[in-house]
Amino acid sequence: MQFEDAQLVYLCLEGDTEAYGRLVDHYQGAVYATAFYYVGRYGAAEDVAQEAFYEAYRHLRRLRDPSKFGPWLKEITSRTAANWLRRHKKRLGAETPLPYKQPIPIEDHRAGPGGMAEREEMFAEVHRAIDALPERYRLPVVLRYLQELSYEEISEFTGESKDEVRGILQQAVRKLRDALYAEDAENEGGSKWFRARE
Amino acid sequence: MVSCTRVDNALQAYVDGELGDSDRAIFEQHLAECGPCRESLRRQQHANAALFAAFSNDRLGSPLRHRVLAHLPIMEAAPRDPVSVVDQINERAKNPRTMWGRVGKLMPAAAVAILLFVTLVLRYSVMETPDVGPVSTIGMVTNALGTALYAPGNGPLAQDAELQDFVMRGDRFETHQGSFLMLALTGPTTLKIGPSTRVLVSDARNISLDYGRIWLDVGRDGRLFQVHTPRGEVTVFGTCFTVSYVNDTTTVTVERGEVQVENGDAFRVLDAGQQTVVPANGSVTDPVDVNARAENSWARLIMPDPTAVSVFNQRIQVKSPAGEIPSRAVYVVDTYGGAVSSLRLYWQPRANGGAAAFCTYDLYVSGAGGEPIVHRKIEGSAFAARGASSLDVPLDTPITGKNSIEVRLVPDYKTGGDELEEVEVKADVTMNERS
Numbered sequence: 046m047q048f049e050d051a052q053l054v055y056l057c058l059e060g061d062t063e064a065y066g067r068l069v070d071h072y073q074g075a076v077y078a079t080a081f082y083y084v085g086r087y088g089a090a091e092d093v094a095q096e097a098f099y100e101a102y103r104h105l106r107r108l109r110d111p112s113k114f115g116p117w118l119k120e121i122t123s124r125t126a127a128n129w130l131r132r133h134k135k136r137l138g139a140e141t142p143l144p145y146k147q148p149i150p151i152e153d154h155r156a157g158p159g160g161m162a163e164r165e166e167m168f169a170e171v172h173r174a175i176d177a178l179p180e181r182y183r184l185p186v187v188l189r190y191l192q193e194l195s196y197e198e199i200s201e202f203t204g205e206s207k208d209e210v211r212g213i214l215q216q217a218v219r220k221l222r223d224a225l226y227a228e229d230a231e232n233e234g235g236s237k238w239f240r241a242r243e
Numbered sequence: 244m245v246s247c248t249r250v251d252n253a254l255q256a257y258v259d260g261e262l263g264d265s266d267r268a269i270f271e272q273h274l275a276e277c278g279p280c281r282e283s284l285r286r287q288q289h290a291n292a293a294l295f296a297a298f299s300n301d302r303l304g305s306p307l308r309h310r311v312l313a314h315l316p317i318m319e320a321a322p323r324d325p326v327s328v329v330d331q332i333n334e335r336a337k338n339p340r341t342m343w344g345r346v347g348k349l350m351p352a353a354a355v356a357i358l359l360f361v362t363l364v365l366r367y368s369v370m371e372t373p374d375v376g377p378v379s380t381i382g383m384v385t386n387a388l389g390t391a392l393y394a395p396g397n398g399p400l401a402q403d404a405e406l407q408d409f410v411m412r413g414d415r416f417e418t419h420q421g422s423f424l425m426l427a428l429t430g431p432t433t434l435k436i437g438p439s440t441r442v443l444v445s446d447a448r449n450i451s452l453d454y455g456r457i458w459l460d461v462g463r464d465g466r467l468f469q470v471h472t473p474r475g476e477v478t479v480f481g482t483c484f485t486v487s488y489v490n491d492t493t494t495v496t497v498e499r500g501e502v503q504v505e506n507g508d509a510f511r512v513l514d515a516g517q518q519t520v521v522p523a524n525g526s527v528t529d530p531v532d533v534n535a536r537a538e539n540s541w542a543r544l545i546m547p548d549p550t551a552v553s554v555f556n557q558r559i560q561v562k563s564p565a566g567e568i569p570s571r572a573v574y575v576v577d578t579y580g581g582a583v584s585s586l587r588l589y590w591q592p593r594a595n596g597g598a599a600a601f602c603t604y605d606l607y608v609s610g611a612g613g614e615p616i617v618h619r620k621i622e623g624s625a626f627a628a629r630g631a632s633s634l635d636v637p638l639d640t641p642i643t644g645k646n647s648i649e650v651r652l653v654p655d656y657k658t659g660g661d662e663l664e665e666v667e668v669k670a671d672v673t674m675n676e677r678s
Contacts, residue, residue: 051549059460059483059543060499060536062312069308077303085301094303098311103319109556112549171297189259191298196261215255222290 050201054111057102069098072115074192075202076122082187083126087137093129097122116204174224182217185210245273250280254287381447382410382428383555385547389422389438400441407551409559410444417441418455425545427555432468433460435542437487456487458542474521485539493521498535501573503607503651505618512613512649530613574650574668575611581672583642585635586650588621590663592632601626602660605653606636610645617642623660641673 050071056064073094080093101121108117130137175186185203188194196214200207250273256262257270274281384404393404394415404416410426416436418424424436428447436442440455450457451471460483461468472488483499495504496518503512504519506527513519517530518538536543576583586608601623608617617638625634642648650668 051552052546055546056543058318062315065315066308066312069311070306073307074303077307081301090301091303091307095307095310095314098307099314099316102311103316105318107319109560110549110553112553167293168297171293175294186294187298190294191301192303193295196256196259211256211261214259215252218255218258218287218290218294219251221294222286225290225293226286 050114051111054105054108054114057105065102068114072118072202073098074194075115075188075198076118078188078191078194079119079122079184079202080126081191082184083123084129087133089129089133093126094122096129097125100125113204115201119202119204170225171221174221177224178217178220182213182220185213186217186221189214245269247273247277247280250274250277251283254284255291257284258287258291380409380559381412382426382434382444383551383559384408384410384424385427385551385555386423386425386545388424390419391422391424391436392417392419406548407554412444412446415441415443423545425547427547427552427560429560430461430468431555431560433547434458435545437541452486452488454488456485456489456541458485458539458545459483474523474525485542491523495519496533496535496538498539501613503609503613504530505607508618510607510609510615510618512609512615514613574652575647576650576668576670576672577647578642578645578670578672579674580644580646581674583638583645583648583670583672585637585671587633587635587669587671588652588663589633589665589667589669590626591665592630600624600660602662603655603658604663605655607651607653608642609649609651611647611649613649616645616648620655623658626663 050068053064053068057068076097077090077094080097081090084090084093097118101118104121108114175183178186185199185205188199188202194202196207196210199205199210203210205213250270253262253266253270257267262270274284384406387404387406391404392400393402393408394400394417395411395413400415400417404424410428416424416426418436418438418440420439422438426434426436426444428434428444430447432447434442434444434450435458437456437458440457441453442455442457443451443453445451448468449471450459450469453473457470459468459470470486472486472493474488474491474493484495484497487494495513497513497515499515501512501514503510504521504527505511506521506525509527511519511527511530513530516532516535518533518535519530520528522528586606603623604621606617606619606621607615608619609615619636621634621636648670650670652663652666652668654662
């Protein structure tokens with residue numbers, strides 16, 4: 046893909062906007078997930094993702110190595126998100142972050158208010174566990190679980206090798222697994238985690 | 244049998260379906276025999292499922308492509324573009340220094356992307372190499388297909404040009420039928436050499452086209468860019484264009500920017516999307532509108548090898564001396580239909596009154612529509628009087644009936660000598676009602 050990225054970048058530089066459309070198609074999940082990682086709680090992830098693609102196109106000539114379009118785009122997305130947070134600092138200070146949207150499957154409705162509360166608690170736990178991860182682990186986790194990116198896609202975007210991505214996700218999920226099971230143990234060995242898909 | 248630790252380290256890759264076939268077989272064999280690892284896998288799968296579920300309602304709703312493409316900005320210029328030159332000119336236009344300013348107001352050409360002044364001289368001659376620093380490596384082959392030969396200096400064209408070959412000053416390249424070459428030159432400039440073509444790369448800013456066709460996207464590092472072919476003389480203001488010399492006829496097609504094609508004293512100015520030819524009889528034809536992208540589509544098929552580009556960027560482009568000569572500019576003088584009898588050039592006098600010679604300049608005057616009016620050569624010695632900072636250039640025939648004129652000054656490096664700094668241009672205009 047990196048070879049193809051470079052070709053698409055060259056086409057963009059020659060004014061081919063359709064080529065940029067293909068880059069958007071390929072990286073939209075990663076850019077959106079990165080934006081979500083920073084500003085998801087303020088409901089601004091799509092706006093920031095769109096702005097990041099805008100900024101990347103505007104500055105495309107600054108990209109020295111077109112085969113590194115992914116990592117370059119990641120930096121631009123992070124900067125765009127940071128700028129967004131700075132711009133909206135005042136407003137955000139007076140605002141409570143949105144809760145993460147929670148899936149409410151039919152069986153939970155059937156389970157009644159008790160099932161709903163249990164599910165809510167589970168999501169809070171997941172996000173607490175993610176927030177407790179080391180910084181380096183968090184973005185790959187969001188890329189993987191929010192947009193279901195493959196290891197290769199994550200590697201193209203973060204610039205880390207596929208083996209590094211594999212190591213990071215292994216460590217991250219193990220930590221999450223241990224954290225979640227530790228909480229379960231505190232809850233008298235309950236298995237609420239399992240019910241998410243069972 | 245593999246250890247439990249090794250299996251534990253591969254759990255997530257297994258769950259994500261990212262294990263290779265052989266690793267997976269070993270992994271599954273271990274699981275079949277190890278209860279604790281099966282329990283670890285079960286927990287890992289549940290953690291995995293919970294993570295997917297936790298994000299499932301926050302996923303990207305609809306594709307971004309249409310929203311992004313509907314609001315694409317204008318791509319900014321190259322990063323090392325000496326934008327300050329344009330800013331300076333704008334500043335001068337806003338603050339004319341003399342009463343002349345009211346009439347002969349200097350303006351930058353409106354929003355034209357002419358930060359670069361590319362000169363394309365379609366006259367076959369090997370020029371002296373302008374100084375681009377001590378580095379003799381000036382580029383790299385970034386793609387090669389078919390039979391493409393190169394020869395250093397005047398040697399025989401016998402060696403294959405291959406990917407990632409260094410390009411040195413004075414190298415010649417030749418492609419055979421169905422072959423092509425792509426070079427990255429410091430600037431950075433992209434040169435695509437079409438099939439059945441021969442070029443001489445005198446240096447990173449001087450190229451001679453013996454025959455065939457080339458496509459150029461010239462880096463805006465402030466240095467003059469020249470191309471030579473066996474016929475005519477062409478001056479190009481712009482960054483992306485093709486030149487071909489086939490059947491004794493030169494053709495120039497501009498994709499971006501503005502182009503002036505010159506043959507002797509005759510010249511024509513082309514905008515992006517226009518084409519002109521210099522046929523065997525030597526005169527420059529009027530520009531015609533063409534679909535430049537379609538005309539140059541052959542060049543679009545030639546793509547660089549990313550690794551070669553990366554090596555070029557790291558090893559060669561970084562050595563490029565950046566912006567040691569300011570970009571050319573177009574001076575637009577509003578004349579309001581008055582008669583222009585003389586032009587006056589201003590420049591920054593040398594602080595120490597230094598004795599080094601100035602280079603010779605070509606001065607081109609054209610109408611607002613690009614129609615040629617006057618071409619004059621000004622010898623470097625004309626600027627050389629001690630402490631001088633201005634020069635009058637009287638016109639043999641006054642220019643009349645124009646609401647504005649465009650003036651371009653192109654230094655001729657062949658003559659050697661320094662360039663003028665902080666050039667301004669004014670016109671002596673007599674309004675009709677006063678005469």
